[in-house]
Amino acid sequence: MSEVLCARGLCKSYGEVQALIDVSFQASAGELVAIVGPNGAGKTTLLSILAGTQRPTSGSVNLDAKLVGWAPQQPALYSKLSVAENLELFARLERVTDPGAAVARMLEQTGLQRRREEQVGRLSGGNRQRVNVAIGLISDPPVLALDEPTAALDPAQRERMWGFICRRSQAGTTVVFSTHNLGEVQRHATRTLVLSQGRLLFDGTPAQLRDSDAGDGSGDLERALLRLLERDEAARAQEAAGA
Amino acid sequence: MRWLLRKDFLILRRSRLLVALLIVYPVAISLLIGFAISRSPARPRVAIVDETPAGETLKVGSQRVEVRAYANELFSQVQAVRTATRAQAEAKVKSGEVLAAVIIPPNIASRLSSDVTQASLQVLYDGEALQQSLVRSTIDAALAQANLGFSEQIQHAAAKAIEALLRGGNVGILGAPQELVGLDRIPTILHAIVARQPPGHDRTELERIEAFAGFAAQNLSLSRDVFTTVGQPIRVDSTLLRGRRTPLDRFAVVVAVTVSLMFVCVLLAAGGLAAEREERALARLLRQLVSREALLAEKALLAAGCSLVVALAMLAGIGTLVTLDFSRLALWVLALAFGALAFGALGVAIGALAREVRAASLLAFLLSLPLALLALVPAGSVSSSFYDAISTVSFVFPFKAALQALDTAVNSGSPSLLTSLAHLVALTVAFGLLAGVGLRRAE
Numbered sequence: 237m238s239e240v241l242c243a244r245g246l247c248k249s250y251g252e253v254q255a256l257i258d259v260s261f262q263a264s265a266g267e268l269v270a271i272v273g274p275n276g277a278g279k280t281t282l283l284s285i286l287a288g289t290q291r292p293t294s295g296s297v298n299l300d301a302k303l304v305g306w307a308p309q310q311p312a313l314y315s316k317l318s319v320a321e322n323l324e325l326f327a328r329l330e331r332v333t334d335p336g337a338a339v340a341r342m343l344e345q346t347g348l349q350r351r352r353e354e355q356v357g358r359l360s361g362g363n364r365q366r367v368n369v370a371i372g373l374i375s376d377p378p379v380l381a382l383d384e385p386t387a388a389l390d391p392a393q394r395e396r397m398w399g400f401i402c403r404r405s406q407a408g409t410t411v412v413f414s415t416h417n418l419g420e421v422q423r424h425a426t427r428t429l430v431l432s433q434g435r436l437l438f439d440g441t442p443a444q445l446r447d448s449d450a451g452d453g454s455g456d457l458e459r460a461l462l463r464l465l466e467r468d469e470a471a472r473a474q475e476a477a478g479a
Numbered sequence: 480m481r482w483l484l485r486k487d488f489l490i491l492r493r494s495r496l497l498v499a500l501l502i503v504y505p506v507a508i509s510l511l512i513g514f515a516i517s518r519s520p521a522r523p524r525v526a527i528v529d530e531t532p533a534g535e536t537l538k539v540g541s542q543r544v545e546v547r548a549y550a551n552e553l554f555s556q557v558q559a560v561r562t563a564t565r566a567q568a569e570a571k572v573k574s575g576e577v578l579a580a581v582i583i584p585p586n587i588a589s590r591l592s593s594d595v596t597q598a599s600l601q602v603l604y605d606g607e608a609l610q611q612s613l614v615r616s617t618i619d620a621a622l623a624q625a626n627l628g629f630s631e632q633i634q635h636a637a638a639k640a641i642e643a644l645l646r647g648g649n650v651g652i653l654g655a656p657q658e659l660v661g662l663d664r665i666p667t668i669l670h671a672i673v674a675r676q677p678p679g680h681d682r683t684e685l686e687r688i689e690a691f692a693g694f695a696a697q698n699l700s701l702s703r704d705v706f707t708t709v710g711q712p713i714r715v716d717s718t719l720l721r722g723r724r725t726p727l728d729r730f731a732v733v734v735a736v737t738v739s740l741m742f743v744c745v746l747l748a749a750g751g752l753a754a755e756r757e758e759r760a761l762a763r764l765l766r767q768l769v770s771r772e773a774l775l776a777e778k779a780l781l782a783a784g785c786s787l788v789v790a791l792a793m794l795a796g797i798g799t800l801v802t803l804d805f806s807r808l809a810l811w812v813l814a815l816a817f818g819a820l821a822f823g824a825l826g827v828a829i830g831a832l833a834r835e836v837r838a839a840s841l842l843a844f845l846l847s848l849p850l851a852l853l854a855l856v857p858a859g860s861v862s863s864s865f866y867d868a869i870s871t872v873s874f875v876f877p878f879k880a881a882l883q884a885l886d887t888a889v890n891s892g893s894p895s896l897l898t899s900l901a902h903l904v905a906l907t908v909a910f911g912l913l914a915g916v917g918l919r920r921a922e
Contacts, residue, residue: 287766289762289763301766301767308759308763310759311759312763313760314490314758314760315758316489316494317486317490326763329483329764329769371763
């Protein structure tokens with residue numbers, strides 16, 4: 237598969253705090269890349285840099301941020317505007333050639349045609365998140381960055397959301413998403429990046445993570461992830477003691 | 480920017496309560512300020528207990544002035560509530576029916592006639608410190624006016640008495656001799672008599688009396704003018720050094736419209752920008768869809784446009800009640816537009832600093848209202864150092880400059896329109912830059 241996204245040596249500092257330390261990875265067309273790690277690991281920072289809402293302190297991304305669709309964790313929508321008006325506004329701002337057609341396409345793909353005139357503020361959390369992701373896709377970007385797209389959704393809403401994301405992935409869009417839900421990673425991701433304290437600890441398929449020497453042979457992805465993080469923690473402590 | 484403007488108009492159209500509050504509240508506040516400035520205080524409601532006997536007069540030479548004339552003077556200065564007794568007056572003051580009570584004692588005539596004691600009135604009032612201060616100053620002013628009117632009547636009576644002494648004739652007082660010789664004729668009569676007298680002691684004495692009579696007649700004549708001078712020692716002749724005289728009601732219109740312009744514009748600009756962040760759309764917009772400068776300009780322009788419409792509507796509405804020169808409409812629009820842009824820039828600077836709409840609105844309100852009030856403090860009403868501090872604060876915020884620009888546009892006030900407009904442009908740029916920095920830090 238052709239390489240679409242390539243991040244090289246990404247570092248990001250907020251004063252004394254290093255949020256990302258030399259993170260590099262690549263992703264191909266149609267890949268579903270999951271970023272996992274504890275809170276504060278740098279997942280949102282990495283996605284924000286890919287989306288162009290933050291600049292890295294050093295390092296680079298091969299793609300112009302305009303080519304990366306972005307859906308933040310909290311829906312970034314105008315609650316007083318209808319679903320269609322929100323989509324149309326961002327289609328216009330993204331300078332989409334045919335905004336009407338793009339809106340119709342996204343409404344069809346999200347299954348929100350019947351809700352098109354409804355104000356976003358009156359939608360359920362799941363539907364709002366679908367509109368949020370749809371706005372990220374309105375300009376049909378080759379890469380989509382999703383920050384915890386299913387957080388706060390109930391199982392049925394999560395299922396609908398994943399159906400939508402997977403269809404985009406099958407159509408060739410590279411999806412990079414962050415999550416705390418390892419079940420979703422196991423079911424949907426083709427690649428997993430494990431971040432801890434700004435460092436990339438693992439880059440491989442979910443199966444590779446599960447079966448790595450971090451795993452305990454039980455086939456439990458969550459246990460494997462926890463062991464990986466514990467080992468990293470211990471190594472850092474040893475490093476600090478040695479220093 | 481066109482699509483952002485369209486989006487914001489759609490949101491405003493769907494936020495009817497917000498828009499209504501945004502217009503009604505500042506307009507109500509500004510009209511209150513305008514009325515407070517333009518209306519002189521209403522005549523205070525005062526209970527008056529007149530204990531003087533009916534028909535009692537004060538004798539001034541051969542003339543008599545009715546003591547009740549004083550009460551009449553007082554009645555003309557206040558909303559008089561005639562009250563029979565002191566107890567009733569006290570009750571009215573305590574119940575708040577009247578602001579104060581004035582008691583004219585029965586011995587006022589004898590005291591006025593006395594050379595050793597001054598006549599006095601008693602004033603009763605109630606209330607907390609602020610009200611006491613207001614009542615005292617109001618009653619003092621009313622009594623001063625009444626005193627002045629009464630002293631004019633006494634002065635008039637005294638002048639008539641002097642006239643009778645100087646001119647002679649029939650003075651009209653019971654028991655007075657008929658055809659009295661006036662003091663101003665005595666020197667001439669004496670001079671003729673002295674001329675017929677042989678030299679000697681009698682002639683010398685008569686010549687001394689003639690000299691005294693001449694001197695007395697001259698000085699008594701002068702004393703009439705002295706009365707006028709004593710009644711009103713200093714006449715005020717005022718000259719305006721800068722600008723033109725602006726009628727207070729027209730200045731109040733300018734204040735009311737500028738306050739409305741400021742509130743609508745600052746609240747809308749600050750709230751509009753903060754709303755982008757509250758809806759979490761700011762980061763999405765600024766990721767290469769819209770530049771910071773374009774976003775700030777859009778918010779400031781939207782707020783300026785809306786507030787300009789409100790302000791012009793207010794001017795047109797008030798113009799039906801107060802005489803305004805509509806031929807100067809182009810200047811009004813110019814002054815309002817520049818003022819609105821400066822307020823818009825201030826608003827986006829506030830919006831960039833605040834994280835949410837409520838905080839932005841509160842900050843905008845807390846900042847705007849005191850600034851407007853400070854800008855209205857007249858020179859000389861506070862110490863010079865405090866006034867300098869107020870002037871400095873007023874200079875770095877757009878209210879005073881916008882007020883001066885609109886005053887010039889509406890009333891041809893001072894300073895020149897160009898100076899005020901240049902000041903507003905400088906403030907627009909300064910607050911625009913501040914908003915840019917604030918927005919950059921907020922990301």
